Amino acid sequence: MAIRTLGRRQAVAPAPTADETAWIEVAGLEKLYRPRRSEPTRALSDIDFRVRRGEFVSVVGPSGCGKTTMLKILAGLIPKTAGTVRVAGREVTGPLPQIGMVFQAATxxxxxxxxxxxxxxxxxxxxxxxxxxxxxxxxxxxxxxxxxxxxxxxxxxxxxxxxxxxxxxxxxxPAVLLMDEPFGALDAMTREYMNVELLRIWRESGQTIVFVTHSIPEAVFLSDRVIVLTPRPGRIAEVVDIDLERPRDLGVMASDRAGVYVDRIRRHFHATGVMG
Structure with missing residues (x-):
């Protein structure tokens, strides 16, 4: 199916302090859940990263490591415990019009x-x-x-x-599109098709995307960089630059170069006894 061009993307007016080398900036991010009837749970600890304007960054990690929590904090849907989160030069203290979010289900x-x-x-x-x-x-x-x-x-x-x-x-x-495992419930063939569709949409719209997934091959196929989180509390184990030419088709997933990145990321989960 052909994807037609959206046309010239409308410019987003950033805050005066916005820096395109740090379109999203996270520093010292901590998240501690404090239930009334049980012990506190530290979901995220000492998270630092930056995302450039127009970049596609994926976040991977084992279940319960805080991937969705981090995305919700970026979206302003839940408060952080400590640290700084800025999008397009603006401090995130609640939902911002500069942010769009795609959830696990279309809702x-x-x-x-x-x-x-x-x-x-x-x-x-x-x-x-x-x-x-x-x-x-x-x-x-x-x-x-x-x-x-x-x-x-x-x-x-x-x-x-x-x-x-x-x-x-x-x-x-929006300046930023946050995506929380949007294709996780789809069958394998539809998911592959949607991966290709998403890259086309990204290319046409010019968004900055942060994409959470459990699939390491999917993250490698889509991304400019992949942020790898540790088991809870989630910390950044590594940020992997993906040096694969664009545009990409599904053949890239089976390539030796992509396999090297997949193996490199997967080793983090083997080392901790958790499969990604």
Whole structure:
């Protein structure tokens, strides 16, 4: 299926202190959960990293290491315990319009059409509906869903729903797209297809993406860099630069060069007795 071009991406006006070499900046991040009836749990400890503007960075690690927690902190959905988190030069203390998020499930509203679902952030932020309705249609066209804008979620496949979810996250033109294992529930063939689709969307939209996944091969295939977290409390074990040419097709996954990166990342989990 052909993906049509979205067109020139609207410029995002960063804060005056925004630095494109540190479009996302995390320093000394700590997260401690304090339940009322049990002992505190340290989810993240001493996390430091930067993401450049337009970069695709994946985060991998064993279950329970704090990957989703870190993404929710970046999105401003939950508070940090300590440290600094900035996106596009702005301190993250709550949800920011500069951030879009795609969850593990598409979470589309069943009573709304696909176009109406994509428009949800526009309505929440009280943006110009006429302007962004056209933006929503361009996005749906870009991912091959223009003929389905009047359909309801139950009429679409899982992969199509996830594409609609990506459009919803992109419709207000955020500076950063955060993705929390968006393809984890899909079958293997659909997941591979969606990986290729995502790279095309990224190339067309120019977003900065932070992508959480349990799949090491997926992270290597998609990313410019991969952040490897340790078992809980999550700390950064290594940040691996992925030197594979772009654009990439599925053949890259089976290449020897990709295999070297996969093995390098996987060794972290073998060393700790945890399989990634």
């Amino acid at each position: 589309l509203l069943p009573w709304r059409t696909i176009l109406e679902n994509v428009m949800v952030p526009v309505e929440v932020q009280r943006l110009d509906r006429a302007r962004y309705r056209e933006q929503a249609r361009r996005l749906l066209s870009m991912v091959g869903l223009d003929e389905f804008e009047g359909k309801y979620p139950h009429e679409l496949s899982g992969g199509m729903q996830q594409r609609a979810g990506i459009c919803r996250a992109l419709v207000h033109d």
